[in-house]
Amino acid sequence: MNDGYQYFALVPAAGSGSRMGKALSKQYLPLAGRPLIAHALETLCAVARIKAVFVVLAPVDDEWLRHDWSVCGDKLVPLFCGGATRAESVANGLRAMSDRVKADDWVLVHDAARPCITPAHIEALLHAVGDDPVGGILAQPVADTLKRADSAGRIEATVARTGLWQAQTPQMFRHGMLLRALTQNAEVTDEAGAIEALGQRPRLVAGDASNLKVTWPQDLQLAEWILKARNHQ
Ligand SMILES: Nc1ccn([C@@H]2O[C@H](COP(=O)(O)OP(=O)(O)OP(=O)(O)O)[C@@H](O)[C@H]2O)c(=O)n1
Numbered sequence: 001m002n003d004g005y006q007y008f009a010l011v012p013a014a015g016s017g018s019r020m021g022k023a024l025s026k027q028y029l030p031l032a033g034r035p036l037i038a039h040a041l042e043t044l045c046a047v048a049r050i051k052a053v054f055v056v057l058a059p060v061d062d063e064w065l066r067h068d069w070s071v072c073g074d075k076l077v078p079l080f081c082g083g084a085t086r087a088e089s090v091a092n093g094l095r096a097m098s099d100r101v102k103a104d105d106w107v108l109v110h111d112a113a114r115p116c117i118t119p120a121h122i123e124a125l126l127h128a129v130g131d132d133p134v135g136g137i138l139a140q141p142v143a144d145t146l147k148r149a150d151s152a153g154r155i156e157a158t159v160a161r162t163g164l165w166q167a168q169t170p171q172m173f174r175h176g177m178l179l180r181a182l183t184q185n186a187e188v189t190d191e192a193g194a195i196e197a198l199g200q201r202p203r204l205v206a207g208d209a210s211n212l213k214v215t216w217p218q219d220l221q222l223a224e225w226i227l228k229a230r231n232h233q
Pocket residue numbers: 011012013014015016017018019020026027056082083084085086089090111112113114213214215
């Protein structure tokens with residue numbers, strides 16, 4: 001069922017990648033021959049149901065114009081309105097895209113730092129959440145035993161993992177509800193957290209470990225290996 005709404009993507013890309021420890025911002029680091037961010041942008045732009053892909057950049061971003069984004073076609077819309085936190089960047093992006101998007105349209109928020117997203121991951125989310133009254137996210141059930149550390153780096157407790165999932169992106173919510181949620185709750189690390197604070201329960205849609213977030217230097221090698229292995233299939 002589609003009662004007239006459309007799908008858009010919003011890619012927060014205004015971080016500095018401090019945990020990566022490189023001079024160049026993480027989203028522009030070379031990965032399999034292209035800037036890291038190019039992988040997610042190209043994948044999102046290739047999904048036919050997504051009408052436009054808004055990318056939220058830092059207000060001063062000297063790198064964006066150094067690269068050729070033409071492979072993304074005319075769906076790609078850069079917005080130089082990033083904030084001090086990821087939540088602020090997403091909220092600023094939602095405000096900046098307001099003239100193109102209706103309150104009931106779906107917005108898929110996807111980290112620039114998750115370059116290994118595939119069309120199949122995105123289609124799975126669209127299929128599972130397209131008629132949901134709240135929205136949902138890609139995620140993965142926790143597989144390892146979880147330990148809580150004390151300040152000396154020793155194990156204080158084993159934490160029950162039953163029912164625990166690791167949140168990924170895309171996270172898919174209606175534009176109006178998400179903007180209201182992030183305006184009221186800015187202290188969140190993902191969109192679902194803001195929606196939960198409204199008293200809603202977003203749907204969990206099973207993804208897989210290949211949709212990793214590149215956070216630490218060794219994650220770059222893992223992401224490159226995943227992308228290259230797919231190209232050789
Ligand atoms: N003020 C910020 C902070 C983060 N992000 C974006 O949010 C995504 C997920 O954040 P993370 O992986 O934590 O990236 P950084 O904040 O850049 O990394 P770090 O925390 O290591 O500095 C990234 O695409 C990042 O560019 C953003 O748009 N605006």
